[in-house]
Every structure is written in C-alpha cells, then in structure tokens.
Amino acid sequence: MNRFLSEMERKFGRYAINNLTLYIIVLYVIGYVIKLLPNGAMIQSYLTLNPYLILHGQVWRLVSWVLLPPTALSIWLLITLYLYYFIGTTMERTVGAFRYNVFIFGGMILMILAAFVSYAWVCFKFGSRGEEAIASMMMYYSGVFSTYYVQEMVFLSFAISYPEIQLLLMFIIPVKVKYLGILYAAYMGFEAIFSGIIGGDIPILIAILFQFINLGLFYLSTGRAHHLRPSENRRRAQFQQSVKMAPKGITRHKCAVCGRSETDDPNLEFRFCSKCNGNYEYCQDHLFTHQHIK
Numbered sequence: 001m002n003r004f005l006s007e008m009e010r011k012f013g014r015y016a017i018n019n020l021t022l023y024i025i026v027l028y029v030i031g032y033v034i035k036l037l038p039n040g041a042m043i044q045s046y047l048t049l050n051p052y053l054i055l056h057g058q059v060w061r062l063v064s065w066v067l068l069p070p071t072a073l074s075i076w077l078l079i080t081l082y083l084y085y086f087i088g089t090t091m092e093r094t095v096g097a098f099r100y101n102v103f104i105f106g107g108m109i110l111m112i113l114a115a116f117v118s119y120a121w122v123c124f125k126f127g128s129r130g131e132e133a134i135a136s137m138m139m140y141y142s143g144v145f146s147t148y149y150v151q152e153m154v155f156l157s158f159a160i161s162y163p164e165i166q167l168l169l170m171f172i173i174p175v176k177v178k179y180l181g182i183l184y185a186a187y188m189g190f191e192a193i194f195s196g197i198i199g200g201d202i203p204i205l206i207a208i209l210f211q212f213i214n215l216g217l218f219y220l221s222t223g224r225a226h227h228l229r230p231s232e233n234r235r236r237a238q239f240q241q242s243v244k245m246a247p248k249g250i251t252r253h254k255c256a257v258c259g260r261s262e263t264d265d266p267n268l269e270f271r272f273c274s275k276c277n278g279n280y281e282y283c284q285d286h287l288f289t290h291q292h293i294k
Contacts, residue, residue: 016098021088028069049145051119052138070148107150114210115145118203149211255283
C-alpha cells in the first residue's frame with residue numbers, strides 16, 4: 001500500500017490540493033450560512049446524500065452533501081472549526097498533501113458507497129411496501145451520510161500519528177490525544193453495535209464501518225504495519241543479532257528527533273527518511289511524525 005501510494009504520488013502528486021482543510025472549512029461556513037437563511041432547512045434538504053433521489057435525477061447530491069457541516073451551529077463553532085483546521089493541516093504536513101488528499105477524498109467516496117449500499121439494504125427490507133416507503137426511509141437516513149464520520153477519522157488518524165500530544169479538555173484538563181482517540185473509537189464502536197446492529201439502523205453501521213476501512217487503509221499507507229510481514233520479522237531478528245555482536249557502547253543507529261539508539265531499546269526500528277535532505281535516521285515513533293529537513 002505504501003509503495004503503491006508512493007508511485008501514485010510520483011506521477012500525480014503535482015495535482016494535489018494544498019491546504020485542503022481550509023477549503024473544507026470554507027464549505028462548512030457556506031453550509032452554516034445556508035442554515036441561517038429563512039428557508040435554510042428546505043435548502044439543506046436538497047443538498048443531502050440521498051441515493052434514492054440521486055437515481056431519480058438529482059445527481060448534484062453526489063457533491064453538494066459536503067456543504068453540510070458535521071456539527072450543529074453553536075457557541076463553540078469557532079473553536080470547533082479551529083480544531084478541524086489545526087488537526088487537518090497537521091496531518092497534511094505529516095503525510096504530505098497528496099496522501100492527505102487521498103485520505104479525505106477516499107473517505108468521501110467511501111461515504112457515497114456506504115449510502116448506496118444502505119439504499120440496497122433499504123430496498124431489500126422495505127421494497128415490499130412500495131416506492132413511497134423506500135423514499136421515506138432514505139429521507140430518514142440521509143442525515144447519517146455526512147462529513148461527520150469523515151472528520152472523526154481525521155481525528156483518529158491524528159491520534160495515531162501524535163498519540164502523546166496533549167489537548168486541554170474544557171480548556172482546563174490536559175488529556176493526551178491517544179486517550180481521546182480511544183474514547184472516540186469506542187464511542188463509534190458502541191454506536192455501530194447498539195444503533196446499527198441491535199437497534200436495526202444498519203445504515204449507521206455501514207457508514208461507520210466504511211470510514212474505519214478508510215482509516216485502516218491510511219494506517220497501512222504509513223508503513224506502520226510492515227512489522228507484521230514475515231520478511232520484516234527476519235530482518236528484525238538479523239538486526240537484533242547484529243546489535244548483540246557489536247562492541248558494547250557503540251551504536252549503529254540513532255534517532256535524529258529523540259536521540260534514542262539500539263542500546264536504549266533493542267526492539268526499536270530505525271529508517272532513513274527519503275524526504276529529508278541529508279542522511280537523517282529516525283526511530284519507529286518519529287519516522288512519520290517528524291518535520292522534514294529541507
């Protein structure tokens with residue numbers, strides 16, 4: 001996966017949208033403005049991702065649904081939008097504009113697929129009741145297919161990349177991002193099980209599942225799952241053997257960020273970064289999270 005994206009980035013990286021998060025927030029602001037209009041609720045009903053209406057000619061819904069903000073209008077709006085911007089731009093700097101584009105647009109495409117899979121499920125379950133019942137159920141579920149879960153996956157990707165960063169909960173309590181990520185993931189898992197499976201709202205389960213697929217693909221694209229490969233297990237064993245054979249006190253690898261070496265932890269893995277100018281080596285914790293040296 002990582003090699004494939006690297007090849008795609010080499011060919012199409014120049015077409016990536018830089019500062020994509022800012023454009024997304026502008027779309028959200030437009031969505032909030034629409035909501036404040038006298039007929040805002042009615043206008044928004046023409047923007048939702050509704051496969052039934054798309055197949056009946058309203059094809060603009062394939063794109064217009066991204067105008068609908070993931071959170072309600074409240075006094076915390078500016079803080080929420082700033083948090084979206086901070087997390088999004090940080091992830092773009094971490095993985096690069098191209099890979100961040102792939103992650104965001106991949107999440108949107110998977111949400112569209114989730115909507116159509118849900119439409120197939122609604123047709124199977126309620127088709128005997130007629131077209132009116134199908135149209136009514138898809139109208140009911142149209143709110144599920146929004147950018148809410150897409151943004152949740154961006155936050156979880158941030159928690160994976162920067163687990164030790166602290167955020168101030170309620171502006172007072174410092175909490176590490178990894179714990180918030182676990183909480184968010186557990187909540188979505190709870191929602192998928194109790195609302196989707198037990199409650200019978202299968203489209204909720206489908207929407208969450210498809211977004212977790214996108215998160216899983218992102219994780220694979222970072223190369224962090226390489227330790228599961230048999231070849232990497234052999235390489236690790238050879239590396240540890242070579243460390244044992246090296247004279248005591250002499251290190252072969254050292255992280256340019258934290259300064260740790262194999263003498264500090266024999267289980268650490270080290271890689272050189274191809275995007276940094278110079279022979280800079282990083283440990284497994286900082287290979288994908290360091291700032292590139294140009």
